Amino acid sequence: MKPKTSSAVDEASFSAVKAGIAEFVAGQGERYADQIERDGRVPEELRADLYERGYFGLCAPKEYGGQAIPFDRYLELMELFSMSHGSIRMIVHVANGVWRAIDRFATAEQRRRFVVPAVTGDLRVAFALTEPTAGTGADLRSTVTRVGDDYLLTGEKHLITFGVACDYWLLFARMAGSEGKEGTIALMVDRHTPGVTVTEMPPTMGVRGTDHAHLVFDNAPVPVANRLGEEGRGLEVAFGGFLTPSRISVAMSCVGLARRAHELAVDHALGRETFGRKLAERQAVRFMIAENATDLEATRQLVLHAARHWQSGGPDAEALSSMAKLHAVDALTRVTDRSLQIHGGIGYWASSPIERVYRDARAQRFEEGTNEIQKTVIARAELGRRK
Incomplete structure (x- = not known):
């Protein structure tokens, strides 16, 4: 009988983990980001750092060497990681998801050979x-x-x-x-x-x-x-074990990246002055900021709803995961576009942080399936329900 993660979490411990991730993303994570952009490679010391911090087994069972953080609470952490460089988020996302697909059908021996080393970060x-x-x-x-x-x-x-x-x-x-x-x-x-x-x-x-x-x-x-x-049963391993929760995680990645774009836009609007007035005082900019904030909160809540449904074994988990991914990608597109617009021309230059965010955001349009794939999954579920 394989162990299951608890639905409860120690709030003090979780808050400490969350604070540590936020500090990493804002500090060392940005230094790694600069290095990755400069060299075009993920440095091995980044992986070693993430390993030492225990970020490869955040939601895996403690019996496997993980921290047993429930999936919906883990997504709060994924939102933070996604505010960093896309490759940092990708490392954490894959490490915290692929073990689950293996574990679902693994024998005891396969669990020892593959699952536990994947959780601890000893196996890629x-x-x-x-x-x-x-x-x-x-x-x-x-x-x-x-x-x-x-x-x-x-x-x-x-x-x-x-x-x-x-x-x-x-x-x-x-x-x-x-x-x-x-x-x-x-x-x-x-x-x-x-x-x-x-x-x-x-x-x-x-x-x-x-x-x-x-x-x-x-x-x-x-x-x-x-x-x-x-x-x-190969596709059961692929979809039920990995793709359904992974699409939800990618959807939360969109929230984190959109949040980063939004915060950059707000900071720029508060600091940039034209014709004697801050951008933040102009109605057109204020409206874009309001729309971004609304997109962010609506998407976050849909993603968490899908996560809880999957976590409880709900029958609509697959369709909800595709809904979350579809909506999140479209919201991310809107938020990053508005945020770049608020920056004006300077945001298009590589020296501006919003430029990297804008490029990274485009990858979400096909990670874990294009919008068209998500619509196919959703439509199949809706039409099947009617039949």
Whole structure:
């Protein structure tokens, strides 16, 4: 019986963790951000720092070495991390989510080999679902054929976050000759498996420093012992174990990034003077600030509603996670655009903090599925309810 996180939290301990994260984001986090933007790489000392601070196992059970912070309260911390550089947020987001997908179907031995080291930060796991020649989900083209105690894996993956510098890929494929979700399979694939070609993809517009991999598998052998769950249940591992809560976490990431943009805009409006008046005294600017604040609070509450629904095992969790992600991305787009407008021309220069925020925000439009994917999930749930 796997341990579960408690729905309660010690408020004094939680407040201390929250205060520590806020201090890190405002201080050392910004110094790391400058270094990442300058070098185009996430420094190893950043990962070591996050590890030492215990930020890789915030919501995992204490039995696994985590802090057992309930998911909805963990999102309060994710909002803070998301006010920092996109790559810092990405490291924390992946580390605090991928263990859950493995754990859901793991055997006791797999929990010892994969889950606990992922929680403690001793094992880096990348989520490998997206393919260059297929859509996300049951359209998987990567295939496996069982030969004795191994699966031989053939296919391609791309846009795999941290797929270059990881230890394992949590990878999804299908049994050769199968169709639909019933043929899918989830595997833990060693980064150094023979028959695998790893190519680092070109730099991105935003979230600089996070590596993304293009992977090619040519009859790469993967032990059957590394399969999570039964054959045919791969998408259950992907969606229920990772994507549903991950979409909620990404939605809260949008809140944090929007909050950072909003605060920068407010500070600029209070300090910038034109024609003898502060920008904050001008009605057009005040209206944009009001709209930003409203977008922020409405989105935050929808995200927390989705989180609590998922946490309690509610039947609408998948649809609500997509609603939260869809709404959050659109709100982030509006807030960052207004915030940049309040800055005027100077906000477009790389010397202005809002410029990095604006670039990082665009990545949220496709992380964990595009808006169009979210609408498909929501519409399916709504139409299914009517039927």
